[in-house]
Amino acid sequence: MHSHLPFEDPPALPHLPHEVVVETLEWALRDRSQEGEAARVLVGSALNDDDREFVEHWCVQVGTRAAPGSPLLGLAGLCLGHTARRFGHLSDEALTLAESLAARAEADPSDVDGRALDGFDDARSFLHLW
Template sequence: MQVHRVFFNPPALPHDEVAETLERALGDCSYEGEAASALVGSALNDDDYEFVEHWCLQVGTRAVSGSPLLGLAGLCLGHTARRFGHLSAEAVALVHALAARAEADPADVDGRALDGLDDVKDYLHLR
């Protein structure tokens, strides 16, 4: 039996809803699925660069080891670099740190952080 998967890009949500969802997930991992959709929707569709980067930084620095939100924060910073053409020095450093953690221990940070680093390097012309 072949399984057909459907790809879905979540929409950008209102900023207050994103902030509330992410804060809740940072305190209770049972909300990580909801938070993942909120973060991805913002990274792919929100036009407020500062808001998107802020929440990627919050998630990438505050989520607990092993949380899928860590790798996702790195990936979303890669999306942000692609969409806006820049990241703060703090965000670039976080992408590198998350990717290094993913290489050292995929149980700590998943491999999406490595994809985020590839995007940052490609779109910000870093090597």
């Protein structure tokens, strides 16, 4: 059984400028007190930004660089699932990360939360990998 954290879609606004996204995510990767804003920005990008490569790159950056136990890890996995759904494609690196985050979530939900499982399920479904 997956443990789900509350999730709200951000308002459907035009995506943020890439410079703002990069600055916000980099800041949160250095300072965990900024994870809430980073989560909003990452989800907003995954749902609204039309540049798949940019979105995927930052999901991978967050998913590989966030500290163990950070809620951003599970969220990065979930956002990779959103990216797969929206664009019908993930790079091999992104798909491997989504699978790795899901495995970590299954092994230890205090390391990576269950949203990573949902994201990997979405990626497999929307990329027809079942």
